[in-house]
Amino acid sequence: MSKQSQWRLTFEVTRWEFMRFFKPREMMVSLGLTVGLLLGLNWMIRGAGSQGEPAQVKLINQSELMLVIPETSSLAVVDALPEEAESDLREAVAAKELDGLLIVRGVEDAELVVLREPHWRAELEKLLAIARLSVQLDRSGVSQEAFAEMMAPFPLTLSALRDDGGGFRERMILSFVCIGFMLMAIFVGNAYLFSAITGEKQLRVTEQLVAAISPRIWIDGKILGMAGLALVNVAIYAVSSFIAVLILQRLGVDVPLALEVVDVGLALKMVSLAVLGFLFWFTAFAAVAATINDPMNSARNAFMFVPMIPVAVGFLVFTNPEHWGFRLLGMFPLTSAGVMPARLVLAEVPAWEMAVALASLVVACWMMRQVAGKVFALGIFMQGKEPSWSEMIAAARRV
Amino acid sequence: MSRQILTVEAVEKHYKTVKAVDRISFSVDEGEIFALLGPNGAGKSTMVRMMMRIIAPDAGRIRYDLGVPEDALLSRLGYLPEDRGLYQDMAILPTIVYFGVLRGMTRADAKREARLWLEKMDLVDRAGERLDSLSKGNQQKIQFIASVLHRPRFAILDEPFSGLDPINQNLMIEVLQELRAQGTTVLLSAHQMELVESIADRLFLMNRGKQVLYGTMAELRERVGVGTNIKIGFRGMADLAAFECHPAVDLVSRPEEGRLELMLRPEAALGAFLEFACGALDIVTLESREMSLHGIYLRAVKLAEEGDPRGEGSTTTAVQELEVGVG
Numbered sequence: 001m002s003k004q005s006q007w008r009l010t011f012e013v014t015r016w017e018f019m020r021f022f023k024p025r026e027m028m029v030s031l032g033l034t035v036g037l038l039l040g041l042n043w044m045i046r047g048a049g050s051q052g053e054p055a056q057v058k059l060i061n062q063s064e065l066m067l068v069i070p071e072t073s074s075l076a077v078v079d080a081l082p083e084e085a086e087s088d089l090r091e092a093v094a095a096k097e098l099d100g101l102l103i104v105r106g107v108e109d110a111e112l113v114v115l116r117e118p119h120w121r122a123e124l125e126k127l128l129a130i131a132r133l134s135v136q137l138d139r140s141g142v143s144q145e146a147f148a149e150m151m152a153p154f155p156l157t158l159s160a161l162r163d164d165g166g167g168f169r170e171r172m173i174l175s176f177v178c179i180g181f182m183l184m185a186i187f188v189g190n191a192y193l194f195s196a197i198t199g200e201k202q203l204r205v206t207e208q209l210v211a212a213i214s215p216r217i218w219i220d221g222k223i224l225g226m227a228g229l230a231l232v233n234v235a236i237y238a239v240s241s242f243i244a245v246l247i248l249q250r251l252g253v254d255v256p257l258a259l260e261v262v263d264v265g266l267a268l269k270m271v272s273l274a275v276l277g278f279l280f281w282f283t284a285f286a287a288v289a290a291t292i293n294d295p296m297n298s299a300r301n302a303f304m305f306v307p308m309i310p311v312a313v314g315f316l317v318f319t320n321p322e323h324w325g326f327r328l329l330g331m332f333p334l335t336s337a338g339v340m341p342a343r344l345v346l347a348e349v350p351a352w353e354m355a356v357a358l359a360s361l362v363v364a365c366w367m368m369r370q371v372a373g374k375v376f377a378l379g380i381f382m383q384g385k386e387p388s389w390s391e392m393i394a395a396a397r398r399v
Numbered sequence: 400m401s402r403q404i405l406t407v408e409a410v411e412k413h414y415k416t417v418k419a420v421d422r423i424s425f426s427v428d429e430g431e432i433f434a435l436l437g438p439n440g441a442g443k444s445t446m447v448r449m450m451m452r453i454i455a456p457d458a459g460r461i462r463y464d465l466g467v468p469e470d471a472l473l474s475r476l477g478y479l480p481e482d483r484g485l486y487q488d489m490a491i492l493p494t495i496v497y498f499g500v501l502r503g504m505t506r507a508d509a510k511r512e513a514r515l516w517l518e519k520m521d522l523v524d525r526a527g528e529r530l531d532s533l534s535k536g537n538q539q540k541i542q543f544i545a546s547v548l549h550r551p552r553f554a555i556l557d558e559p560f561s562g563l564d565p566i567n568q569n570l571m572i573e574v575l576q577e578l579r580a581q582g583t584t585v586l587l588s589a590h591q592m593e594l595v596e597s598i599a600d601r602l603f604l605m606n607r608g609k610q611v612l613y614g615t616m617a618e619l620r621e622r623v624g625v626g627t628n629i630k631i632g633f634r635g636m637a638d639l640a641a642f643e644c645h646p647a648v649d650l651v652s653r654p655e656e657g658r659l660e661l662m663l664r665p666e667a668a669l670g671a672f673l674e675f676a677c678g679a680l681d682i683v684t685l686e687s688r689e690m691s692l693h694g695i696y697l698r699a700v701k702l703a704e705e706g707d708p709r710g711e712g713s714t715t716t717a718v719q720e721l722e723v724g725v726g
Binding site for chain 1: 448451453454473474476478480482483484485486487488489497498500501502503542545546
């Protein structure tokens with residue numbers, strides 16, 4: 001068969017596999033849901049912060065502490081009247097007539113009486129600490145202004161020679177988002193692939209297909225079709241998230257994402273790494289999926305999650321992006337797809353390292369394709385049992 | 400002499416505990432309908448899978464002469480597997496077109512041919528429906544269309560009559576004859592012998608992985624040595640022993656009261672036997688016909704089990720002939 005015919009058939013399988021699972025209407029619904037969910041979440045968080053009655057707390061102050069409650073606090077602390085006995089107030093808390101009773105007996109001694117531990121406990125502790133600091137400053141003869149000056153951060157001027165926008169924190173979050181999307185692509189893709197391959201075995205279309213095309217063309221087309229589908233899914237989520245971020249920023253919400261860092265060149269590098277890394281793991285999973293006999297009970301289902309581990313190593317890069325270990329993992333094909341995008345955002349990556357990462361991934365993808373084709377051909381015909389790992393290794397070694 | 404487009408030479412296939420195919424040899428001539436017959440577990444489907452290169456034989460050779468190199472073979476073959484299955488959640492027309500395109504057709508040709516076939520199978524109105532909306536029999540017809548849409552030179556059909564009602568079985572017979580008329584050689588594997596008997600040019604009968612009989616119907620009759628089949632309906636009593644001892648009678652059975660079924664020896668004179676029967680019985684009805692393929696098969700298996708060379712000797716003969724021809 002000519003190369004042209006092989007490509008044509010591979011394209012036909014790719015197209016068929018993609019169209020089998022491509023549901024544009026459902027994807028548009030999920031896009032709308034993502035945007036809506038993000039906006040709704042923001043509204044809820046803001047609503048929770050700004051609305052609602054502050055907790056009513058009565059204070060019995062037997063010390064020199066001066067508790068200052070800001071207006072925006074979730075607490076409303078009022079001094080207890082002299083005639084109100086402590087025991088009465090305790091009963092009021094027990095009867096849910098009062099949210100809390102604060103008894104301050106000294107600078108280092110206070111008791112909070114509540115029905116259950118409240119969400120504003122940390123806030124109250126912070127206010128008490130401020131009040132205590134004020135007393136301690138008075139005792140030491142240091143003015144509030146002098147203290148504030150002492151505690152102010154050092155005015156370090158940053159002269160970044162390459163200022164392409166965004167601070168380290170924003171870049172770190174951006175790297176997390178990139179790795180997150182790739183993990184999502186792998187997970188979504190594996191789920192589609194798993195369903196497509198085991199489904200075909202159960203639908204018993206295997207023999208019909210291999211009577212028309214070789215297992216190699218079949219698996220190539222299937223991988224490309226399913227990969228395309230997973231990437232379209234992830235792209236839809238990425239676009240909808242981007243739209244949501246833009247809307248939130250328009251609404252004045254501080255979204256810590258350094259989108260300005262991403263230029264065309266960086267985007268191309270990251271997409272290339274992500275797609276190749278995704279294809280590598282995807283191909284490996286296709287081979288394993290073909291060996292699964294009963295999708296409900298096979299222990300090999302767990303293999304779906306294996307690619308998550310090396311890719312997720314990328315989440316650790318922020319700890320020290322220039323560490324030699326991460327530089328090495330950034331070029332190693334099993335981990336480069338997760339580590340290198342993070343390094344590209346967080347560190348200075350020499351061009352040769354990027355070239356090695358891409359080249360090693362291309363070679364690894366090609367080798368995995370060869371192995372997967374053989375294991376796929378072995379597994380796809382087996383009904384009623386799964387080939388053993390040794391049988392799979394033997395098949396992979398076969399010339 | 401017709402061109403042999405498939406030659407199977409001394410093919411064997413072993414599984415863990417069973418020899419599924421045991422030194423099977425035959426050839427298929429261009430333009431014929433060739434039937435591979437046998438009961439369930441005879442080894443037919445294993446043989447078919449080896450022919451389709453789905454599994455490899457442990458010994459022997461399977462060669463095609465379709466005028467194309469090995470890597471282009473699949474586009475010239477049509478295959479209806481025993482394991483039926485299609486994409487249940489997909490529409491009928493795109494599914495058929497997909498399989499046509501995979502076998503080298505253009506999308507437009509595949510679509511046109513698919514519509515013609517759907518019309519022939521009385522399913523054209525349902526072309527846009529999902530496959531799982533069809534009955535099992537209709538799904539079977541769709542699968543058949545998918546396997547012959549590309550007008551293969553050689554169609555291998557494993558159990559094409561399974562799951563079809565009598566009307567659709569007849570339709571399938573017509574379609575197979577039409578395929579042959581259009582130049583497609585057909586090999587069908589089946590266990591419904593009465594259906595196959597009416598359309599097959601040559602037959603290969605298997606049992607437990609081994610050849611039982613091989614040839615045309617006339618050759619099979621001659622090889623097994625079967626005579627006429629006679630069914631007699633009578634009144635009163637019958638002396639069964641007298642029939643069993645009669646020199647013209649090979650087998651006698653009495654399926655029910657007032658009925659007698661006999662198989663005469665091939666050399667028996669029918670007239671003389673009927674004269675004897677009229678004297679021995681008060682005959683009400685009489686039916687005479689040549690033995691069916693089913694009967695021939697049962698007789699051949701029985702003879703083979705009894706060690707009669709008419710039952711298993713044919714295997715040796717056929718293999719020897721083929722080896723001489725190949726050598």
